[in-house]
Amino acid sequence: MVFFPNPIPVPQLSLVLPEIVLLALTCVVLLTDLFIPARSKIISYLLVQASLIAVAVILILQFHWPTTYTFSDMFVFDKIGSLMKIFMVGVVFFVFLYSRGYLRQTRLPQGEMYVLGMLSLLGMMVLVSANNFIPLYLGLELLSLPMTAMVAMNRGSGIAAEAAIKLFVMSALASAILLYGLSLLYGTTKSLDINQVAQAVATMPNSQYPVVILSLVFVVIGFAFKIGAVPFHMWVPDIYAGSPNSVVLFVSAAPKIAGLGMAIRLLVQALPSMNIEWQALLIVIAILSIALGNLVAIAQRSFKRMLAYSSIAHMGYMLLGLLAANPTGYGAALFYILVYSIMALGSFAVIVLMSNSGIEIENISDLQGLNSRDPWLAFLLMMLLFSMAGIPPLAGFFAKIGVLEALIGVHLVWLAAYALIFAIVGSYYYIRVVKVMYFEEPKITDPIQYSMEARLAMSVNGLAVLVLGIFPGVLFTLCQRAF
Amino acid sequence: MISLSSYLILGAVLFGLSIAGIVLNRRNIITLLMCVELMLLAVNTNFIAFAHYLNDIAGEVFVFFILTVAAAETAIGLAIIVLVYRNRNTIDVAALDSLKG
DSSP, X not given: OOSOSSOOOOOOGGGXXXXXXXXXXXXXHHHHHHHSOGGGTHHHHHHHHHHHHHHHHHHHHHTTSOOEEETTTTEEEOHHHHHHHHHHHHHHHHHHHHHHHHHHHHTOOHHHHHHHHHHHHHHXXXXXXXXXXXXXXXXXHHHHHHHHHHHTTOTTOHHHHHHHHHHHHHHHHHHHHHHHHHHHHXXXXXXXXXXXXXXXXXXXXXXXXXXXXXXXXXXXHHHHHHHTOTTSOTHHHHHHHHSOHHXXXXXXXXXXXXXXXXXXXXIIITXXXXXXXXXXXXXXXXXXXXXXXXXXXXXXXXXXXXXXXHHHHHHHHHHHHHHTOSHHHHHHHHHHHHHHHHHHHHHHHHHHHHHTTSSOOOBGGGGTTHHHHOHHHHHHHHHHHHHHHTOTTSHHHHHHHHHHHHHHHTTOHHHHHHHHHHHHHHHHHHHHHHHHHHHSOOSOOSOOOOOHHHHHHHHHHHHHHHHHHHOOHHHHHHHHHTO | OOOHHHHHHHXXXXXXHHHHHHHHOOSBHHHHHHHHHHHHHHHHHHHHHHHHHHTOSHHHHHHHHHHHHHHHHHXXXXXXXXXXXXXXXXXXXXXXXXXXX
């Protein structure tokens, strides 16, 4: 009697080594943090950062490996996934580095933040290399559940609890909508494997077309919810305004990269033959996101809310690359999101670092006269904001050029012109912040206190935008070659 | 024998009801949690119906994963509700309005 008619082949474990190492070290950190006294929390911090460096090194060493499928085709190892993972690990490394002083000052739990952050990172890594709906869904949930817990981490704050419940309901709603779409897709294609779904959809009879359209709509809605694009953006500003600054720093950068990864797996790889249909859907979402994000950001007094609306607008620009529906466009979208993650990381880091000196930074007016308090920090923030506005020669400019060029390549010139007009509208509110920093008198004149390593990291982060702007070639080529 | 479409209609009705519950509910956060749960169950109904009629085991396997994740999700949701109650002494949805703009 044969118990296993089809013996399961041994998976190629070396391909998932980064994930395995990250999971194992997260467990180690979780246990260590439990047993060390509160005054030596630096041990768990160093352990976390060392493990992130280890994961990054493994990812970089594996980067040149060819595309391979393993775990019965559930896991794909490719350049898109590797590039995204390297950036996500790097971004999370910087997030922890900036947050340490803030967490100590505000007496928020440090170890828990690190462990939850690492688990969420693991979720993102699983999500971007999923080649089957099951790991895709599990990665997505592993990404969002720890994030919800992180938002609620400030237990004494009613606002944080409110933000957490909003994020919880919205992300549960988004996952359920996405799953409903996936269930319909499964019903029509009889497979959960992304490549097989793509094949089945390409050869399906016309009678099944309406069902696939329906499932496509559900999938796009779920995706738009997750990245926070209009009309499913309502939760983004509330989460940014309500959660502790260090958590906002985490939420604002790395999960957006994972969101694009999900879109690439679901739309580009699973439904390539439906590209005209999802292009139409994404055009509507992108138009609304760019307009609403940029216009509402102008009216904001809170710096965090302004950046939240600016993130909505940036998601719209990223979608412009994706909806071009050709490899050039996908590469441009990938480049855009990677550059955006650096810019968002840097600008939120300024809020976190300024909050170190006692007061919680919330409004744009809190940045008054930053130049006279800390000229270097003001200069770095100015570069980051100019880069977000898309002013040459900074990285944000080339990111925008990339997506616009992809749009013109597929004869969507009107859309490119529209995006350009709103980029000019959008630069108003970034420049207003620069004006407040440089030409207004500070209310508080004390210099800003933050650690040496945070200063170094901030410099690297701010100058990265300049360096990537002057030499965009290497990263841009890597992004283009990934597809 | 019950046809596939009957199951799908059941799933769609459950899904629609739970979305309506989330959108219309103005009273209690616990109801929100129940609606989220109901939504995932509607998806599960779909998956099981498809798996049965397609004679394919993968859909049923997916359902197990969804159930597990739903349990973890509920645990986190309840923990947050406790947090909201401690901070505000109410779990009214209408009272969740301090974040605006």
